[in-house]
Amino acid sequence: MLRRWVGPLFLASLFPGLVAITAPAGAADLPRLVDLGAGECIPCKQMAPILEELRAEFANRFLVEFVDVWENPAAADRYRIRVIPTQIFLGADGKELFRHEGFFSKEDILAKWRELGVEVGGAEIEPFSRWEPAQPDTRAKEAICYLCDGDNDPRSQVEVQTDKGSVDLCSPHHFFVLLSCLTTDVEGTEARARVTDWSTGQPVAMQSAVYLYGFDEETGRPTIKAFGSRDAALAERMVAGGSLLGYDTLKRKELSQRCGFCDRAVYPEDVAQVKVGGVYSWGCCSHCALGVAARTGMEVEVLERDRLTGDPIRVRILQGSIVSVEPSTAVAWYGQRTRPDGTRVSAGCFHQGFFTSPKNLRLWVEAHPLETGEMITIHKALTDKMALSPEQIRKACKIGECAPK
Ligand SMILES: [Zn+2]
Numbered sequence: 001m002l003r004r005w006v007g008p009l010f011l012a013s014l015f016p017g018l019v020a021i022t023a024p025a026g027a028a029d030l031p032r033l034v035d036l037g038a039g040e041c042i043p044c045k046q047m048a049p050i051l052e053e054l055r056a057e058f059a060n061r062f063l064v065e066f067v068d069v070w071e072n073p074a075a076a077d078r079y080r081i082r083v084i085p086t087q088i089f090l091g092a093d094g095k096e097l098f099r100h101e102g103f104f105s106k107e108d109i110l111a112k113w114r115e116l117g118v119e120v121g122g123a124e125i126e127p128f129s130r131w132e133p134a135q136p137d138t139r140a141k142e143a144i145c146y147l148c149d150g151d152n153d154p155r156s157q158v159e160v161q162t163d164k165g166s167v168d169l170c171s172p173h174h175f176f177v178l179l180s181c182l183t184t185d186v187e188g189t190e191a192r193a194r195v196t197d198w199s200t201g202q203p204v205a206m207q208s209a210v211y212l213y214g215f216d217e218e219t220g221r222p223t224i225k226a227f228g229s230r231d232a233a234l235a236e237r238m239v240a241g242g243s244l245l246g247y248d249t250l251k252r253k254e255l256s257q258r259c260g261f262c263d264r265a266v267y268p269e270d271v272a273q274v275k276v277g278g279v280y281s282w283g284c285c286s287h288c289a290l291g292v293a294a295r296t297g298m299e300v301e302v303l304e305r306d307r308l309t310g311d312p313i314r315v316r317i318l319q320g321s322i323v324s325v326e327p328s329t330a331v332a333w334y335g336q337r338t339r340p341d342g343t344r345v346s347a348g349c350f351h352q353g354f355f356t357s358p359k360n361l362r363l364w365v366e367a368h369p370l371e372t373g374e375m376i377t378i379h380k381a382l383t384d385k386m387a388l389s390p391e392q393i394r395k396a397c398k399i400g401e402c403a404p405k
């Protein structure tokens with residue numbers, strides 16, 4: 001993987017493992033970070049401003065040294081590096097403690113020094129969390145969408161019968177989102193789904209309904225109304241406009257745009273934009289958007305919106321490490337639920353988000369009394385995704401958690 005980035009330099013790795021390096025005479029009694037790179041490799045260029053910042057901000061904690069291995073090939077031999085850039089963490093005694101190959105973000109470097117016992121200050125945000133809803137959820141089960149926990153729309157909700165009772169969804173769209181998460185019994189689920197007739201309020205079979213499909217003028221999101229009869233759909237079309245679609249056409253449209261991490265159906269209007277290796281994709285939530293870097297291993301740019309204000313937040317990721325977050329004050333909300341046994345579990349994609357500042361996050365949490373979870377750095381949100389195994393990534397959102405039960 002890293003070979004993609006290293007250009008002409010790929011040194012034989014004949015001597016892996018620890019390499020003892022003696023600090024130059026007269027060096028301060030401090031640990032050292034040695035970055036071996038070259039002027040013209042992309043990730044090396046990305047490292048340069050980070051090294052400058054570390055040098056300025058942590059001058060009394062550790063030394064920062066850059067070695068250009070094209071100008072100084074002997075150093076590459078001496079440190080026995082295989083790729084550029086490589087960062088080597090050395091103790092005050094000159095002994096190698098850790099090395100990393102490829103681009104490594106400022107936060108990753110600081111987290112590694114912390115792990116190695118070097119005092120570089122705490123993570124940069126004040127802890128903030130809420131583990132109990134601020135008020136009880138008094139809604140009846142049938143009034144709550146199984147997928148998003150939003151209110152079901154009595155004129156367009158969908159109901160799926162299962163052997164454990166009915167599963168209710170706020171809208172046809174969230175029925176298709178559910179469908180895109182299923183790994184088994186997809187056809188059976190479709191056959192058992194009933195959607196509310198917009199004109200009569202009565203449930204009709206999802207697959208035989210006629211749909212009036214339009215767009216919301218303000219947001220551009222599709223609007224979907226279901227009817228048991230074509231005449232009723234035509235009557236509504238006279239009033240509201242739109243196009244009539246059968247189930248199969250609607251399904252194709254609904255499933256045509258998917259999350260680049262978990263493969264859920266999405267409306268682009270609702271989700272994060274992700275540019276992966278220069279190609280546009282989507283992240284159904286902010287955390288899934290970061291997950292695209294874990295799934296593909298490619299260079300990723302995430303454009304998300306503050307859930308409170310809609311202001312843009314841009315995150316650039318190279319080799320699984322954050323290159324930049326704009327604005328730098330942006331934070332992530334990790335929505336979680338506490339199970340009866342006290343353990344915590346993700347509250348799902350509909351309960352995640354980015355914010356341009358901790359203040360906006362707090363205001364949003366206050367305005368949503370049922371949300372529970374904690375504020376984390378965007379760096380941590382990415383680190384959590386990068387820690388997933390290939391098997392976990394393959395199964396993301398397809399492990400049956402979202403299956404009707
Ligand atoms: Zn919903």
Ligand SMILES: [Zn+2]
Binds near residue numbers: 261264284349
């Ligand atoms: Zn997703």
